[in-house]
Amino acid sequence: MAFDFERSEELSLLVRTARELAEQQLAPAQRDSERARGVADDLRRGFDSVGLSRLELPESLGGAGLGALARVLVNEELGAGDPGAALALDPAGVALYAVEELAGEGALGELIAPLLDEPGARALLALAPDGLDLGTERIEARLPWVAAARCDLLVLLDRRRAVVVREGLELEPVPGSGLRAAGASSLSVADAPVLARYEDEAGASRALARARLHTASLLLGVLRKASEYARAYAQERVAFGKPIAHHQALAFMLTDMHAAVELARLLVHEAAWWIDQRRDDAAACAACASAFVEVVEASRFIGPAGVQVLGGHGFMQDHPVEKHNREARALSLLLGGVDAAREDAGRVLAEEAAPVALSTAQGEGEWTS
Amino acid sequence: MDFLIDAEMGRRLAAAREWGQAEVRPVGREADRLGRPIPTNHPYFEKVLARGDARTRWRPGSRSAGSAPPRSGRSRSTVMALLLAEELAYWDRGVGVANPGPGLPEGNVIGAGTEEQKERFLGPFLEPDRPRWACFAMTEPGAGSDAAAIRTRARRDGDGWVLDGAKCFIGNASRADWLLVQATVDPNRGRAGQRAFFVEQGTPGLGGFKIEKKSGLKAYESTSFSLTECRVPAENLLGGERPRSDRPEGFKTAMRTFNAGRPVIAANSVGIGRAVLDEALAFARGHGLLGRDRVRDRLEHMKRRLRAARLMCLKAGWLAQQDNIVEASLSKAMAAQVGQEAATFGMELIGTVGARGDHLIEKLYRDVKAMDIVEGTGQIQRMIVARKLVGLPRG
Ligand SMILES: Cc1cc2nc3c(=O)[nH]c(=O)nc-3n(C[C@H](O)[C@H](O)[C@H](O)COP(=O)(O)OP(=O)(O)OC[C@H]3O[C@@H](n4cnc5c(N)ncnc54)[C@H](O)[C@@H]3O)c2cc1C
Numbered sequence: 122m123a124f125d126f127e128r129s130e131e132l133s134l135l136v137r138t139a140r141e142l143a144e145q146q147l148a149p150a151q152r153d154s155e156r157a158r159g160v161a162d163d164l165r166r167g168f169d170s171v172g173l174s175r176l177e178l179p180e181s182l183g184g185a186g187l188g189a190l191a192r193v194l195v196n197e198e199l200g201a202g203d204p205g206a207a208l209a210l211d212p213a214g215v216a217l218y219a220v221e222e223l224a225g226e227g228a229l230g231e232l233i234a235p236l237l238d239e240p241g242a243r244a245l246l247a248l249a250p251d252g253l254d255l256g257t258e259r260i261e262a263r264l265p266w267v268a269a270a271r272c273d274l275l276v277l278l279d280r281r282r283a284v285v286v287r288e289g290l291e292l293e294p295v296p297g298s299g300l301r302a303a304g305a306s307s308l309s310v311a312d313a314p315v316l317a318r319y320e321d322e323a324g325a326s327r328a329l330a331r332a333r334l335h336t337a338s339l340l341l342g343v344l345r346k347a348s349e350y351a352r353a354y355a356q357e358r359v360a361f362g363k364p365i366a367h368h369q370a371l372a373f374m375l376t377d378m379h380a381a382v383e384l385a386r387l388l389v390h391e392a393a394w395w396i397d398q399r400r401d402d403a404a405a406c407a408a409c410a411s412a413f414v415e416v417v418e419a420s421r422f423i424g425p426a427g428v429q430v431l432g433g434h435g436f437m438q439d440h441p442v443e444k445h446n447r448e449a450r451a452l453s454l455l456l457g458g459v460d461a462a463r464e465d466a467g468r469v470l471a472e473e474a475a476p477v478a479l480s481t482a483q484g485e486g487e488w489t490s
Numbered sequence: 491m492d493f494l495i496d497a498e499m500g501r502r503l504a505a506a507r508e509w510g511q512a513e514v515r516p517v518g519r520e521a522d523r524l525g526r527p528i529p530t531n532h533p534y535f536e537k538v539l540a541r542g543d544a545r546t547r548w549r550p551g552s553r554s555a556g557s558a559p560p561r562s563g564r565s566r567s568t569v570m571a572l573l574l575a576e577e578l579a580y581w582d583r584g585v586g587v588a589n590p591g592p593g594l595p596e597g598n599v600i601g602a603g604t605e606e607q608k609e610r611f612l613g614p615f616l617e618p619d620r621p622r623w624a625c626f627a628m629t630e631p632g633a634g635s636d637a638a639a640i641r642t643r644a645r646r647d648g649d650g651w652v653l654d655g656a657k658c659f660i661g662n663a664s665r666a667d668w669l670l671v672q673a674t675v676d677p678n679r680g681r682a683g684q685r686a687f688f689v690e691q692g693t694p695g696l697g698g699f700k701i702e703k704k705s706g707l708k709a710y711e712s713t714s715f716s717l718t719e720c721r722v723p724a725e726n727l728l729g730g731e732r733p734r735s736d737r738p739e740g741f742k743t744a745m746r747t748f749n750a751g752r753p754v755i756a757a758n759s760v761g762i763g764r765a766v767l768d769e770a771l772a773f774a775r776g777h778g779l780l781g782r783d784r785v786r787d788r789l790e791h792m793k794r795r796l797r798a799a800r801l802m803c804l805k806a807g808w809l810a811q812q813d814n815i816v817e818a819s820l821s822k823a824m825a826a827q828v829g830q831e832a833a834t835f836g837m838e839l840i841g842t843v844g845a846r847g848d849h850l851i852e853k854l855y856r857d858v859k860a861m862d863i864v865e866g867t868g869q870i871q872r873m874i875v876a877r878k879l880v881g882l883p884r885g
Contacts, residue, residue: 266842295846298844298846298847298852300845361635361636425834429862432634432635432863433634433658433659437659438705450834454837454841459838460838
């Protein structure tokens with residue numbers, strides 16, 4: 122296949138479905154969901170009825186068997202609607218990746234698939250905190266924050282392996298800064314027996330890469346929404362005799378916000394393509410890590426800028442931009458945050474064969490006038 | 491050149507620090523946790539009162555107090571005031587605004603008010619018997635940065651004035667003894683047609699108070715209200731019917747409040763940023779992260795930028811007697827940006843602990859954003875600088 126930015130029919134349809142759900146259901150309810158620290162049942166029914174919770178589940182397990190590209194396209198829409206709700210509505214979450222990549226379809230059917238029939242269930246994935254040894258029979262750990270009010274299954278992941286824990290999990294509510302629609306708790310794992318342990322270094326990298334991509338694409342959606350909301354507002358709001366968008370300082374800021382979203386999206390899409398290719402794991406993992414870093418860096422700018430464009434109105438909870446700013450921060454702290462991703466992308470880069478230094482190239486052509 | 495903070499300044503800062511730690515920080519975090527402004531009957535306000543912090547700096551009989559103070563010493567006292575503003579914001583910027591006192595409009599009243607008005611409206615703040623507030627109401631739903639475009643009208647009617655309009659985001663409005671309301675008396679004259687009016691709390695027609703839900707700075711109220719056929723006596727027109735020729739006009743007077751306030755907001759931003767830095771440092775030390783390059787780079791960046799922003803802010807203050815427009819606006823634009831950077835980096839540094847929603851850095855992340863908005867947004871500050879720097883035309 123030649124280089125092509127065109128989406129397939131199937132993916133376009135999927136995006137439309139996700140966008141409708143996000144715009145018509147998730148977004149209008151976002152403040153209620155945030156207050157309630159959970160999503161209402163009708164949202165859940167809507168989500169399930171279009172099959173979004175089984176997007177990447179293999180067809181053999183009753184899923185749609187779609188790949189990473191479908192995931193990031195859908196996630197961008199859901200993130201634009203309400204990223205907290207997107208997490209709350211997907212029982213498998215990114216834990217699916219760890220089970221699938223390290224343990225395979227059998228374990229997926231056993232551990233993850235049943236959760237999809239249980240309204241409100243949540244499987245969680247976390248990187249093993251520094252110093253935690255996943256080789257032991259029982260696990261003792263504390264996670265300061267998870268975006269959940271419930272945890273049916275916890276997968277802890279390090280560079281080489283994943284362990285699954287189901288007992289000994291205790292959640293305690295915390296106020297939460299962003300993503301409150303998914304709940305906010307600290308999670309303690311107290312002397313928990315290991316239900317399963319899977320060792321596979323390549324699988325662990327792929328699982329982490331896919332999880333990063335999942336998070337990056339939700340964050341991308343938040344940033345797109347913040348940017349679009351600000352742009353629309355700026356074209357309506359008048360100051361000094363014209364729409365504020367037509368003052369060059371703001372026009373450029375809105376342009377930069379837009380550009381940051383567009384660029385980040387391209388990296389996200391390319392990374393998804395690498396994952397779906399299953400050709401070169403190192404390239405795929407580096408691409409996912411880079412995409413994550415790019416989206417987080419964009420969020421450092423777009424989060425506050427979205428508020429800024431609305432001026433004082435942006436600081437009030439009547440508009441969603443202050444929420445976008447909080448959600449963006451919270452999402453960017455997941456999975457070890459931007460530092461861990463930068464580290465991984467950098468490691469792959471350092472291991473690549475050194476390129477030919479172009480400064481020494483002489484050129485062989487003849488100049489004619 | 492001398493960058494020394496001398497012993498006397500140091501003593502005052504130490505006192506502010508002690509007060510900030512013991513009283514300001516706790517009440518600020520309480521308000522944030524509860525998600526609402528500190529109630530007027532909170533014991534904290536009594537302590538502010540007892541400390542003498544709720545008083546006016548105006549003194550009866552000193553005709554020009556505050557507007558044209560003796561030349562010498564003024565700049566140094568401005569520097570001191572900025573250092574104190576920074577220190578207070580370090581402990582809690584929202585609480586600083588919530589503090590009782592004549593607040594934002596004080597400077598205008600001192601500078602442009604008649605002697606009778608100062609007596610009547612600032613007098614009660616000389617030795618306040620209870621926590622008292624005042625507020626300055628410029629912003630409207632339809633006009634913020636473009637303050638010349640406000641719509642609130644004041645019509646002459648018999649021996650008084652009748653005000654109609656709506657204001658929003660006004661700090662301390664519902665608890666204020668009086669509200670200094672900016673209004674248009676002559677829409678054909680644009681900014682020149684604006685004047686300010688004292689509207690006393692309880693005046694019929696003043697109402698519809700709505701305390702906004704904010705992203706941060708929850709310790710003080712930012713309130714919308716309306717004026718409907720709201721009648722005030724002629725004596726309530728700031729500066730009186732015919733302002734003396736040496737008194738600035740209404741719009742200029744109002745803008746002066748904001749001009750003088752810019753370095754203060756800059757100092758507040760630096761204070762917030764410093765609080766982030768200290769918390770981040772403590773966290774990094776406690777978690778053994780100081781050996782990591784990525785962590786150290788962030789901390790170094792925060793510290794360096796905050797130092798630079800603070801010096802710019804103090805320079806603007808030191809120049810208070812001269813034309814400091816560029817420094818004042820630059821300090822606000824830069825410090826707000828630096829404070830924001832610090833908060834963002836701080837959040838990244840503490841990782842998921844920040845997402846719990848109960849860490850100070852997370853609160854500061856929500857608080858600091860407003861510094862780039864209040865009293866002239868970052869864009870407006872840059873415009874002001876650019877006018878001077880490259881002759882950027884108005885409009
Ligand atoms: C916490 C808080 C407390 C406040 N307290 C008070 C108070 O006590 N009293 C009071 O009167 N007001 C108060 N305000 C209001 C504040 O002064 C205004 O919000 C501020 O002036 C911006 O106005 P606006 O919100 O209408 O934004 P707008 O003026 O609508 O601006 C929206 C965006 O357009 C940009 N913009 C506007 N004009 C231009 C231009 N020419 N070129 C480039 N960009 C431009 C702005 O920078 C901003 O990014 C408060 C606001 C907040 C958030």
